[in-house]
Amino acid sequence: MSDARLAQQLAFLTEIDKLKSVVRATRLCDGTRRENSGEHSWHIAMYAMVLAEHANRPVDINRVIKMLLIHDIVEIDAGDNPIHGNHDVAQMEVIEQAAADRIFGLLPTDQEQEFRALWDEFEAAESNDAIFAKSVDRVQPCVSNLEVGGASWIEYNVSYEQVEQRVGVKVAKGAPALWAYLQARIRAWFDAR
């Protein structure tokens, strides 16, 4: 094993430490602060591991977990785009592609290609694994919001119908039983406001 290869791998692992400083709209379940994209990535990998049985179609849970571990790394350059915020989707895609080029490009070529293919698959949201991974990524903020009394729903002035359109449709596509369970609770929360 060449030192050059290890140097590339460690440079990548050091660079992605910055994901711990990318702040998301979602708050911790105790409300004390916003979560960062590093700890979020851990949490949704755990979501996938625990909730794998609720996937709508057969998935390779090991691929889903890897996909979720790397899915937000581009935010180191591109920042987080809250689902209920406003941003230019086309422009953001250009920025995220450049981020993927730069950051995955720190790795040895074989690993760059492997990680990039996994991230491209997640972004395309067409394979069974990616569809389930997207469900998990979308559902975790809902669980946190229910715990903490609304949080980003209130902050972004979101209606129940918007949660249904922006989140529910995707969660239901990958994990329908999970969405059915949460949908009732989310609707009740909005009805009680």
Add this chain to the structure above:
Amino acid sequence: MSDARLAQQLAFLTEIDKLKSVVRATRLCDGTRRENSGEHSWHIAMYAMVLAEHANRPVDINRVIKMLLIHDIVEIDAGDNPIHGNHDVAQMEVIEQAAADRIFGLLPTDQEQEFRALWDEFEAAESNDAIFAKSVDRVQPCVSNLEVGGASWIEYNVSYEQVEQRVGVKVAKGAPALWAYLQARIRAWFDAR
């Protein structure tokens, strides 16, 4: 799928959100703050994914990643014990076992057993997967310390020989090429003090 099962799974996933509030001795690579055990768990899962080829013996990288994702969950009750700190090992084991009982016990029984077995295997540090997982867990703070100018080595007044004994032996056991690469750099850092 019963609602009771989903309720247990979501209760577990909400409970482990607390891992994001357990603070470790290690600092972020930019030195701005200490890292928490949630983001640490993400980072070392990434370490395992990138560095798998350096494992001394054949490992199932998917099991290693799952092991690392759950390895620190007991710290929600037990807190983090810095490797260079002082703590009563026997007493800490009792506290961590009770934490594992409580937290993994939130899951449906089949998942409780699966997660507990994986955590027990990590703690025992005897299987190839666990030995490599332990290497990865130990090596990440060294990389951060080199980035940030010593950090926990200075804070805990650690000598090069202590790093070798407490960290090097374990990293070398699971990933000898990785330790050989870092050892030279760590020794140079201590020699330059």
